[in-house]
Each structure stands twice: as C-alpha cells, then as structure tokens.
Amino acid sequence: xxxxxxxxxxxxxxxxxxxxxxxxxxxxxxxxxxxxxxxxxxxxxxxxxxxxxxxxxxxxxxxxxxxxxxxxxxxxxxxxxxxxxxxxxxxxxxxxxxxxxxxxxxxxxxxxxxxxxxxxxxxxxxxxxxxxxxxxxxxxxxxxxxxxxxxxxxxxxxxxxxxxxxxxxxxxxxxxxxxxxxxxxxxxxxxxxxxxxxxxxxxxxxxxxxxxxxxxxxxxxxxxxxxxxxxxxxxxxxxxxxxxxxxxxxxxxxxxxxxxxxxxxxxxxxxxxxxxxxxxxxxxxxxxxxxxxxxxxxxxxxxxxxxxxxxxxxxxxxxxxxxxxxxxxxxxxxxxxxxxxxxxxxxxxxxxxxxxxxxxxxxxxxxx
Amino acid sequence: xxxxxxxxxxxxxxxxxxxxxxxxxxxxxxxxxxxxxxxxxxxxxxxxxxxxxxxxxxxxxxxxxxxxxxxxxxxxxxxxxxxxxxxxxxxxxxxxxxxxxxxxxxxxxxxxxxxxxxxxxxxxxxxxxxxxxxxxxxxxxxxxxxxxxxxxxxxxxxxxxxxxxxxxxxxxxxxxxxxxxxxxxxxxxxxxxxxxxxxxxxxxxxxxxxxxxxxxxxxxxxxxxxxxxxxxxxxxxxxxxxxxxxx
Amino acid sequence: xxxxxxxxxxxxxxxxxxxxxxxxxxxxxxxxxxxxxxxxxxxxxxxxxxxxxxxxxxxxxxxxxxxxxxxxxxxxxxxxxxxxxxxxxxxxxxxxxxxxxxxxxxxxxxxxxxxxxxxxxxxxxxxxxxxxxxxxxxxxxxxxxxxxxxxxxxxxxxxxxxxxxxxxxxxxxxxxxxxxxxxxxxxxxxxxxxxxxxxxxxxxxxxxxxxxxxxxxxxxxxxxxxxxxxxxxxxxxxxxxxxxxxxxxxxxxxxxxxxxxxxxxxxxxxxxxxxxxxxxxxxxxxxxxxxxxxxxxxxxxxxx
Numbered sequence: 045x046x047x048x049x050x051x052x053x054x055x056x057x058x059x060x061x062x063x064x065x066x067x068x069x070x071x072x073x074x075x076x077x078x079x080x081x082x083x084x085x086x087x088x089x090x091x092x093x094x095x096x097x098x099x100x101x102x103x104x105x106x107x108x109x110x111x112x113x114x115x116x117x118x119x120x121x122x123x124x125x126x127x128x129x130x131x132x133x134x135x136x137x138x139x140x141x142x143x144x145x146x147x148x149x150x151x152x153x154x155x156x157x158x159x160x161x162x163x164x165x166x167x168x169x170x171x172x173x174x175x176x177x178x179x180x181x182x183x184x185x186x187x188x189x190x191x192x193x194x195x196x197x198x199x200x201x202x203x204x205x206x207x208x209x210x211x212x213x214x215x216x217x218x219x220x221x222x223x224x225x226x227x228x229x230x231x232x233x234x235x236x237x238x239x240x241x242x243x244x245x246x247x248x249x250x251x252x253x254x255x256x257x258x259x260x261x262x263x264x265x266x267x268x269x270x271x272x273x274x275x276x277x278x279x280x281x282x283x284x285x286x287x288x289x290x291x292x293x294x295x296x297x298x299x300x301x302x303x304x305x306x307x308x309x310x311x312x313x314x315x316x317x318x319x320x321x322x323x324x325x326x327x328x329x330x331x332x333x334x335x336x337x338x339x340x341x342x343x344x345x346x347x348x349x350x351x352x353x354x355x356x357x358x359x360x361x362x363x364x365x366x367x368x369x370x371x372x373x374x375x376x377x378x379x380x381x382x383x384x385x386x387x388x389x390x391x392x393x394x395x396x397x398x399x400x401x402x403x404x405x406x407x408x409x410x411x412x
Numbered sequence: 413x414x415x416x417x418x419x420x421x422x423x424x425x426x427x428x429x430x431x432x433x434x435x436x437x438x439x440x441x442x443x444x445x446x447x448x449x450x451x452x453x454x455x456x457x458x459x460x461x462x463x464x465x466x467x468x469x470x471x472x473x474x475x476x477x478x479x480x481x482x483x484x485x486x487x488x489x490x491x492x493x494x495x496x497x498x499x500x501x502x503x504x505x506x507x508x509x510x511x512x513x514x515x516x517x518x519x520x521x522x523x524x525x526x527x528x529x530x531x532x533x534x535x536x537x538x539x540x541x542x543x544x545x546x547x548x549x550x551x552x553x554x555x556x557x558x559x560x561x562x563x564x565x566x567x568x569x570x571x572x573x574x575x576x577x578x579x580x581x582x583x584x585x586x587x588x589x590x591x592x593x594x595x596x597x598x599x600x601x602x603x604x605x606x607x608x609x610x611x612x613x614x615x616x617x618x619x620x621x622x623x624x625x626x627x628x629x630x631x632x633x634x635x636x637x638x639x640x641x642x643x644x645x646x647x648x649x650x651x652x653x654x655x656x657x658x659x
Numbered sequence: 660x661x662x663x664x665x666x667x668x669x670x671x672x673x674x675x676x677x678x679x680x681x682x683x684x685x686x687x688x689x690x691x692x693x694x695x696x697x698x699x700x701x702x703x704x705x706x707x708x709x710x711x712x713x714x715x716x717x718x719x720x721x722x723x724x725x726x727x728x729x730x731x732x733x734x735x736x737x738x739x740x741x742x743x744x745x746x747x748x749x750x751x752x753x754x755x756x757x758x759x760x761x762x763x764x765x766x767x768x769x770x771x772x773x774x775x776x777x778x779x780x781x782x783x784x785x786x787x788x789x790x791x792x793x794x795x796x797x798x799x800x801x802x803x804x805x806x807x808x809x810x811x812x813x814x815x816x817x818x819x820x821x822x823x824x825x826x827x828x829x830x831x832x833x834x835x836x837x838x839x840x841x842x843x844x845x846x847x848x849x850x851x852x853x854x855x856x857x858x859x860x861x862x863x864x865x866x867x868x869x870x871x872x873x874x875x876x877x878x879x880x881x882x883x884x885x886x887x888x889x890x891x892x893x894x895x896x897x898x899x900x901x902x903x904x905x906x907x908x909x910x911x912x913x914x915x916x917x918x919x920x921x922x923x924x925x926x927x928x929x930x931x932x933x934x935x936x937x938x939x940x941x942x943x944x945x946x947x948x949x950x951x952x953x954x955x956x957x958x959x960x961x962x963x
Contacts, residue, residue, distance in 0.1 A: 050763035054752065061751045246745040250806070253711045253741045254764045255733070409732075411713045451825040453795035497823070551699035578822050578851045580698030580866070581955050582962055585912045592896040606825050607852075609915035613895075631916060642915065644826065651827040 047256055051264035058238065059268045069234070073226045073276045077283040080218055090118045091175055093140040094129065097121065099148030107186050111142070116178050133165050140164045140175050152190075157199045166206035176204050219284045220372035221345030223303070224365040226276050228310050228339055231269050233331040235314030238265055240327040249411065258409055266311045273307045274300070293379030299372065302385075305392055306368040310335075312399040313364075319406050339365040367392045417442050417569050417600045418463060423472035423481075425458050432458040434623040435472065440616075442568070445591065445601040447614030451651045454620040456604050457573070463602070464571055465489055477568040490518070493562035493570035497577045500558030503547035507538060510546055511561060518565035532560045552583030556590060563594050570594065572603040576610065588613055611643040619650050626650050660725070662814050662845035663687035663710065667719035670705045675717075679705040681868040682719065687847055687861075692840045695849040696856045696958070697865030703849040704744055705868075707818045710847070711741045723814055740812030742803050744819045744849075750792030754783055754802055757791050758809060765810030775842065776805045779835050797828030804835065815839065817848040821855065833858045853955035864958055871961040879957050886925045888933060889950035891917040893942050901940050907932070912959065919956055 060066060095111070097104050112119050120138070132138045143161040145151075152158040162179055164172040180202050190198045239262075242248040251261055277300065284290045292299055313335060321327035340346055342359060343366040349357055360366050367388045374380035374388075382389070418440040425433040433455045440446045450456045461467040463476050465485035474481040477491035501510045511532060515525040533539045536556055546554060555575055563570050572591075576584045588610065595601050603614065611617055611631060618628040627634055627650060631643055638646045663686065670680040680702045687693045695703045708714040710723055712732035721728045723735050748757050758780075762769050773780075783801050786794065791802060800820055807815060817836075821829045833855060836846060840860075848859070856862045857876045864871040864879070872879060890898060899918050902911040907929075909921040922929055933947045952960075 047763050047766060050760055054749070054756070054760050057752055057756065058749070245747050245749070246743045247747075247749060249708075249711075249713060249743040250741060250746065250761070251764070252713055253736050253739065254761075255737045255766065256764050410715060411708060451795075451827055452797050452823075574823065578699045578819070580851070580962070581853060581959050582912075583698070588913060596896075606823070606829075608826055609913075612915040613913060647826050648830070651825065654827075 048260050048264060051256070051260060052267045055238070055264050055268045059272070065234075069230055069272055070276065070279070072229070073222065073280045074283060076222055076226075077219075077280060077287055080222075080288070091116060091139045091171070092118050092120065092137065093142060093175075094120045094122060094124070094132065094138050096124060096129070096141065096143045098146045099144040101147075101149035103149035103152055104144040107144075107183065110182050110186060111179070114178070114182060116175070129163075133163075136165075138165070139171060140179065142179065152198060152200065156196055157201070159201045159203050162202045162204045164204070164206055172206060176202070180204075218345075219280065219288065219290060220369050220376060221339075221343065223277060223280055223372055224306070224339055224343065224345065224368050225336065226280065227273050227303070227307055228313075228331075228335045228365060230273050230276065231307055231310030232314040232317065232335045233328060234269055235265055235311050236318040236321060236327040236331055237324050239315065239318035240321050240324050243322075244324060252409065252411070258407055259404065262315060262404070262407065265315075266308075269311060269314075270304075270307055273310075274303070277303045290376070292376050294375035294381065298382060299375045302368070302371045302375070302389060302392075305389070305396065306364070309364045309368075309392060309396040309399065312396055312403055315407070316399055316403040319403060319408070335365070338363045342366065343369045345369055362395075364392055364395050367395075415442065416440060417478075418446075418474070418476050418602070420463075420474040421472055423459070423462060423474045424470050425455075425462060425467065426470040431623050433462065433620075436625055438618060438625060438628055440569075440600055440602065442600055443595055443598045444616065445595050445603065445614045447611050447617040448602060448604045448620070449611055449617060449647060450604075450620030451654055454651075454654065455623040456620055459620070460571055460573060460602070460604070464492060464494055490565075491568045493565070493567040494573075495558050495562040495570070495575055496573035497555075497575060501546045501554060501561065504545060506543050506545055507533070507549070507557060508542045510557070511564065514561045515564050520565060528564055532564065536560060550583075552579045552587070555579055556583070556587055559587065559590050559594075563599060567599065569600040569602060572601065574604055574606065576605060576607060584610075608642065608644040608647055611647070617643070619647065621650050621654050660689055661686040661722075662689045662691070662724055663693075663847060664722045665706075665710075665719070666721065668706070668709060668716050668721050669718035670702070670709060670714060671717050678868050680709070680716075683868075683870060684719075685863055685870065685873055687845060689845055690840065690843050692836060692846045692848070692858075692860045694856055694859030694862040695847065695865055696851075696853065696862050696954070697849070698851055700867070701865040702868040703865060704818055707741070707743070707816050707847070707849065711739060711816055712736060738813050740807040740810065740815045742807040742815075742817045742820055744822070746803055748791040748799065748803060748806065751790060753788050753790055754794070755787040757802060758805055761806040762809045767810050769809065772809055772811050775811055775839075776808050778838060779808075780805050782831075796824045797831070800824055800828065800832060801835075804832070808839070812844065814845045814847070817846065819849050819851065821850055821852060829855070853953070853958055856954040862954070864961055866962060871958075876954060879954060880952055883952040883957050883960065885921065885960075886929065887950050887952045887956060888920040888922070888929065889914075889917040889946075889948055890920060890933070890937075891946045893945045898937065898942055898945060901937075901942075902933075905933075905936055910959065914953075914955070917950075919950070919952075921960070 095108055097108065108121065111117055129141050141163040145159065148158060160183065162176055164176050166172040183200050183202055187198060187200050242251065281292060317327055317330045317334065321330055342356065342363050349360050371385050371388050374385050416439040420436050420438055422435040422437055423433065424431065424435055436459055448456055448460070458467065462469050462481060463474065465481060465488045469481060476488045479487040481488065505513065508529060511529045512525055515528060520528070533542050538553065538557065541549065559575060576587055579587065591601055605611065614631065616628065616630050617634060618625050620626065629637065634646050635643065638649050640646045640649065665684050667682045667684055668680055669682050671678045683706065695706065697703060705714065709716050710721060710728060712728050712735050715729060724738055726734045728735060752760065758769055779801050783798055786798065791799065794802065804820065821832055824832065836848065840846060859876060861873065861875055862879065863873045874882065895913060895918055899911050899913060902908055902918065902920060907922045907924065909923055911918055911920045920933070930947050930949060937945050
C-alpha cells in the first residue's frame with residue numbers, strides 16, 4: 045500500500061513540475077468556454093434575415109418595425125419566391141426567414157388567432173434556436189400589446205421550421221461536446237505519453253524488474269489525471285453556468301458519476317495506445333487520430349448523426365464519446381434521470397471494461 | 413599568431429551566478445589537432461557551443477576562422493563542421509541521402525555532391541551500403557560516416573564532441589586515421605574525448621576544471637610538468653581538484 | 660554455487676534475421692565481479708535484458724541464483740539490482756525523491772539499507788534537493804547505482820554504467836564496485852572501455868553476439884603469445900602509415916603516445932630490423948622496444 049502511495053506521489057510530482065503542460069490542462073477548458081461565449085454573442089448581433097410580407101397590412105408593418113428596431117437583426121424586405129429563399133439559405137446569405145401570410149391583419153382581428161412562418165437555418169443549431177427565440181419574444185410582445193388595446197385574447201402562433209436539421213437535436217450542444225473533448229485530451233493523451241516516456245527514459249525497465257505489480261504502475265498513472273479531469277468538469281460546469289447561462293438541469297451527482305465512468309474509458313484508451321506507441325510523439329499522434337478526430341466528426345457534437353450516410357452512422361456507435369455526449373446532453377439540457385440514460389451508460393460501461401481488459405492483458409511484463 | 417584559426421581572449425559564459433566558462437584564453441593553429449579535455453560538467457560543452465556560434469558569450473572576445481563570435485555567427489557556421497556523439501546523421505535516411513542532404517545544405521553543386529559522395533564512400537569502404545538506412549549500420553561505421561559528412565564542405569575547423577564513445581578499439585583507431593588524414597589536409601581538429609590514450613594523439617591539449625583552463629600544452633610537456641607517466645595521471649591530478657559537479 | 664548460469668542462450672530479432680546473442684554459455688560465481696567487454700552491438704544489452712527477465716530467450720536457458728529466468732521471473736525480480744544502459748532516472752524528481760521512490764518500490768527504505776549505499780550516497784548527498792536532470796554524468800551514475808542497490812540485491816547487473824563518463828568518475832565508480840564486491844554482491848558489468856577490463860575478476864570478450872574468450876584478465880594477456888613492439892617519438896601518424904607497408908607487419912595501431920606493432924614472426928632481431936626499416940624511410944631517432952600487451956591489444960588480436 046505504501047508502495048502505491050509513493051508511486052502516486054511520484055506521478056503528481058511529474059504533473060505539477062511540468063508547469064507549461066499543467067497550465068494548458070487547466071487553462072484549455074476555461075479558454076474554450078470563454079472564446080465560445082464571445083463567439084456566440086457576436087454571432088447573434090445583426091443576423092441577416094429576410095422578411096416576405098404577403099400581407100402588407102397594419103399588423104405586419106408594426107411587427108416589422110419592431111424587428112428592425114431590435115439590434116439582433118438586419119432585415120431585408122423583399123418579395124422573393126420560395127425557391128429564391130432556399131437558394132439564399134444554401135449560400136449562407138441569410139440565417140432566418142419570416143413569412144407573413146396574406147390577409148394577416150384581417151384574419152387576426154376576425155378570428156383572434158393567426159399563424160406566422162419562421163424558417164431558420166438549423167445547420168448552426170445554436171444560432172438558429174437563439175434567433176427563433178428572439179423572434180418569438182418580439183412577436184409575443186406585440187401580441188401582449190394587442191391584448192391590452194383590444195381587451196381580447198389574440199394569439200399569433202409562430203410556426204417554426206428548422207431547415208437542414210428538422211429534429212433540432214440538442215440545444216447548446218457545445219458544452220457536453222467539449223467536456224468529452226477535454227477529458228479525452230487529458231486522459232488519453234497524457235496517460236499514453238506518460239507511460240511511453242517511462243519506456244523512453246529506461247525507467248520502465250527498472251519498474252518491470254522490481255517486484256512492484258504492473259497493475260499498480262497503471263493505477264498510479266491514472267490517479268492524477270482522474271483528479272485533473274474532475275477539476276475540469278467542475279470548471280466547465282461552473283463557467284457554462286456563469287458565462288453561457290446554462291445550468292445543469294438534472295442531477296449533478298449523476299453527471300459526475302457518468303463523467304467518472306468516461307474518464308476511466310479515456311484512461312483505458314490511453315493505456316491501450318501506450319502499449320503500441322514507440323515514442324512520445326507517436327503516442328500523441330495516435331491519441332489525436334484515434335480519439336479527438338472521431339469525437340469531433342462522429343460523436344454528433346459537430347454534425348448531427350442523423351444526417352450522416354448510413355455507414356458512418358453505424359461506425360459512430362463504436363465511438364465512446366458519442367455515448368458520453370448523449371448522456372451529458374440529456375442530464376444537462378433535458379434534466380433526464382438515470383432511467384432515461386441507463387442504456388447509454390451500459391454501453392459505455394461495457395466498452396470501458398472491454399478496452400481495459402484488452403489493455404491489461406496486452407500490457408507487457410517484459411520488453412517487446 | 414594572426415593566422416590562428418581560433419583565438420579567444422577571456423571568453424566567459426555565465427548562467428545567472430554560475431560561471432560555466434571562465435576567462436578562457438587560447439589560440440589554435442591551422443591543421444592542429446587540439447584536444448579539449450575536462451571532467452563532466454567542467455564547461456567543455458559550453459565553450460564549444462560558444463565557438464560554434466550556438467551560444468552568445470557573456471563577455472570576452474573570440475574569433476573562429478577569422479570571424480567574430482558575436483557578430484559573424486553565420487559566416488562561422490559556413491566555415492566549420494560539427495559532429496557529436498548524440499546527434500550526427502538521420503537514422504531513417506540512407507547513407508547516400510545523408511551525404512546528399514549535408515552536402516546540399518552547405519551549398520555544394522550537384523556535380524560536387526556526386527563526386528565527393530562517391531569518393532567518400534570509397535574511402536570508407538561503404539559503397540555496398542550506400543542504399544542502406546543509417547540505423548542499420550554498426551555504431552563505428554556511423555561515426556566514421558558522420559565525421560566524413562562533417563568535413564564534406566572542406567571546413568577550416570571541425571568540432572568533434574566525444575566522437576568515439578562506445579566504439580570498438582579497431583574502429584576507434586580507424587576513426588583517428590580519418591582525423592589525421594583531415595588534419596594533414598589542413599583542417600583544424602577541435603576534439604573532446606574521455607579516452608586518455610586519444611589525448612596523446614593530439615598536438616596540444618587543454619584541460620578544463622570547474623570552468624577554467626588549468627593546463628594547455630603538448631602531451632609531452634604536460635607529462636613533464638605534472639611529473640606523470642601518462643595523460644591519465646595528468647588528468648587525474650587536475651580533475652581530482654574539481655569542486656563542482658553539475659553541468 | 661554459481662550466481663549466474665547461461666546455457667546456449669540465444670536471442671534473435673526481426674524474425675530471426677538478426678542474431679544478437681548467439682548460443683552463449685558461461686557461469687558467474689557467487690561474489691565475482693564479471694565483465695562483459697565489447698563494442699556497441701556485441702549483444703551485451705540483450706544478455707542483460709534476458710537475465711533480468713525483461714526479454715525471453717529464443718533458445719537456451721539461464722539461471723540467476725538458481726532461479727530460471729523464464730519460469731521464476733518473479734523471484735528473480737525480487738533479488739536483482741539492475742542499471743540499464745540508457746537509464747536516466749526521473750529527471751524532474753530530486754536526488755532524494757528518486758532514491759526514496761526506488762526504495763519504496765522495492766519495499767524498503769533508505770534508512771534500512773543505508774550502510775550499503777553510504778559510501779556512494781555521501782558524495783551526492785550535498786545535492787539531494789537538486790533535480791536529477793541537473794546532475795552531471797558522473798553524479799547521475801552514482802545516483803543510479805544507489806537506486807539499483809537500495810534493496811540490497813544479491814546480484815547486480817550494470818549495463819555500460821561508465822559510458823560517457825569522464826576518466827576520474829569512471830575510476831571512482833570502479834572503486835565503488837570493488838567495495839560492493841567485498842560485501843559479497845555478485846556483479847555482472849559491461850563496458851566498451853578496455854582499460855576497465857583489468858579491474859574485473861573475470862572477463863568475457865564479446866563481438867557480434869559471440870564470445871571471443873573468457874579468462875581472468877591476467878590470463879588474457881598471457882595468452883597473447885606473441886611479441887609486441889612499441890614505437891615512440893617522431894611523427895607517429897606518418898610512421899604508422901609507413902609501418903603498415905612493411906612486409907613483416909600484421910597490424911600497426913596507435914596506442915596513446917606509442918604505436919603497437921605486431922609482426923609475422925617472433926624473431927629475435929625484429930627490433931633492429933624495424934629500426935633499420937624506419938631509418939631507411941627517414942625516421943632517425945624513433946624508439947623501438949619490445950613491450951607487454953594490454954587487454955586492448957588482445958582484443959584487437961582476437962578481432963583478427
């Protein structure tokens with residue numbers, strides 16, 4: 045037991061004495077959240093939208109006036125065809141389109157209810173949801189004023205259509221995705237590098253020749269990175285709450301437990317890579333190639349899985365970060381409980397066990 | 413002494429309050445084999461780096477191949493060759509690729525590279541191995557090859573940092589044959605070594621202790637001066653006094 | 660009893676295309692200071708790695724303290740001390756932290772075995788709070804030796820402990836090995852420095868995975884069995900080139916301040932013949948005399 049403790053302490057010395065790397069490990073999530081926070085608010089200002097007004101009456105004019113007054117939108121009033129509108133979306137010229145039906149005012153006054161069409165480019169989910177929210181609140185405000193004037197309940201129902209991503213899977217997908225990325229970066233890359241470094245330095249030979257169990261070597265390597273990752277989970281959650289106004293809706297304890305599971309998954313992957321890598325550089329590149337890229341491309345964090353070709357959809361299932369991403373999104377955004385995510389947890393757990401067993405079996409008690 | 417290829421005057425390098433090289437003053441003549449000895453941490457590497465233009469001195473003067481170590485570093489680099497035990501050749505390139513690469517960075521023409529490359533392979537008896545990866549060669553051959561590559565652009569001076577560590581006795585001597593051959597052609601050799609028998613092959617030797625040059629003369633004179641039978645004894649007599657032990 | 664026994668031990672790499680260790684057999688007696696002498700690539704490191712249970716042999720067997728290196732590897736790992744050739748300790752840990760770490764790793768403490776390492780540790784103790792990466796080559800070797808000794812091993816394996824270390828530190832290192840030998844520890848050490856061979860009880864001269872000879876250092880020299888001539892004074896490089904053209908010459912190499920010359924015959928008038936030859940080539944006052952060979956001469960002769 046004392047051996048294990050000494051070993052773990054040694055690992056902490058390594059981590060804390062390499063101050064540049066340490067700064068990166070703790071600074072990266074913070075920098076990412078802050079950068080993203082700014083990027084998000086910038087994007088929403090002066091978003092280009094198009095308004096197609098088939099009504100051209102009092103109500104539509106009043107609503108358009110309010111929209112133009114808001115700082116969020118840059119309005120282009122034209123009467124274009126549906127096809128032209130879609131072309132504009134495709135070229136990325138506009139983020140949203142607002143369509144007033146004919147006889148908008150008349151119908152509203154006579155039936156006390158009317159619809160308005162909102163079409164948003166949902167390939168950028170964050171912007172699309174934020175814009176529709178802003179737009180809805182402007183319409184809501186107008187509706188409330190009408191009520192005060194006429195003393196009758198009048199409802200304008202915005203009919204929202206999300207182009208390119210109709211299901212609009214996940215709002216604020218960034219934070220859960222980033223949590224997966226950060227943990228992979230720290231656990232996979234740092235563990236594999238730290239094990240390979242011992243091989244390069246020749247210290248691994250001594251460790252193997254000593255009576256110390258190889259299993260303990262691995263365990264000791266894991267401890268510092270588990271701690272660093274948990275600290276990072278905390279700082280990401282805090283910052284996303286403070287900066288991005290995105291608190292955790294579900295159970296914090298559940299989120300931490302699931303994160304712990306994913307940390308173990310990542311560590312196991314790091315161990316697996318270290319067994320096959322010959323130098324610290326190759327450990328780094330294998331880590332990047334085997335974990336970061338698939339996470340970016342196939343976990344659903346950047347690109348919705350539903351829109352991928354079938355083969356990629358199938359491949360995405362073997363990527364652990366996909367499951368972790370679904371879990372975090374559910375807990376954070378939807379406030380889901382364990383009942384809703386037990387299947388994803390089970391899949392992740394089985395994967396972790398599988399990687400861990402293979403790595404431990406292949407961890408050599410001798411050199412090559 | 414105006415034709416000396418290395419002239420230093422109170423050349424000093426400080427790292428904070430640690431003086432790695434302390435007021436080094438010496439001259440090296442063309443075609444001379446100059447042995448630069450000292451215990452680990454005596455300041456040899458620091459001194460060598462300053463002379464190669466890899467590190468700016470803290471104070472003092474020095475010129476190498478007629479160029480100032482403060483202001484004419486690029487010209488110095490064109491006129492010297494450098495070989496160390498740790499890094500010399502690219503292990504994942506073939507013998508010929510290495511020769512072409514090094515000759516290329518010193519601006520030799522394609523014709524020169526082809527001629528010199530062939531001559532070099534013949535001299536080293538490496539013709540059959542020219543397409544082999546360098547990592548497949550035995551250490552001794554690598555070292556011989558890397559010396560030949562270091563002098564391929566006919567530098568005025570070649571700096572050798574422990575060139576023969578771990579090499580077998582016969583190859584080690586073949587290596588020194590190459591050194592003598594180069595010196596015979598007028599190349600100045602500046603060499604460090606831990607083999608004391610190799611110190612005897614030098615025309616003159618300096619011995620550094622704790623950053624100072626404590627002895628500088630021909631091997632014979634040093635042996636007389638310290639009343640010693642071999643260079644080994646001279647080295648012990650001086651290096652035993654060393655106080656500091658860190659690089 | 661033998662502390663180490665090798666029986667036809669063989670190690671190949673790249674699916675057998677490279678034979679690093681070629682059917683080697685030798686014994687090391689308990690308490691012996693045994694030297695593996697040979698250049699880079701002789702197969703020394705592969706032998707060490709097999710004996711320390713880090714590599715499996717392709718053929719043959721070996722025992723350390725009576726334990727089989729394949730079947731009883733765990734027992735061996737408890738009793739041996741090992742200093743690998745490229746061992747460089749943990750650079751970012753201090754001297755004391757390194758030593759403490761290795762002591763605990765082997766389930767002991769610095770205090771418990773302090774008397775064993777005292778002689779060596781005293782020399783580096785003033786720097787105990789310095790990071791290992793900031794030590795000089797000689798100091799690093801001493802610390803590495805302390806780390807290999809801290810659990811009081813019965814057999815000590817040292818793979819090129821003095822490569823790249825200056826002459827004074829090398830001598831000090833061998834003095835330490837002499838003291839450890841007195842405490843009954845069996846030591847197998849490898850070195851490319853021929854002058855260190857004379858300090859071993861027994862030496863195996865190696866080249867390309869094979870053993871050229873196993874003898875006591877004195878016996879190696881007495882087996883030289885031919886006359887050797889030393890030539891000094893004058894431009895030795897030029898003399899050497901000319902002597903190599905002499906029809907009687909077998910080999911002529913520089914050895915420090917003299918040339919060592921082997922001739923085809925051991926005739927009594929060789930010295931005067933050499934002098935005559937040199938005079939004919941214009942070397943007037945060179946000294947020529949019969950000398951005793953050293954280990955290095957023997958090694959060169961064995962290389963052929």
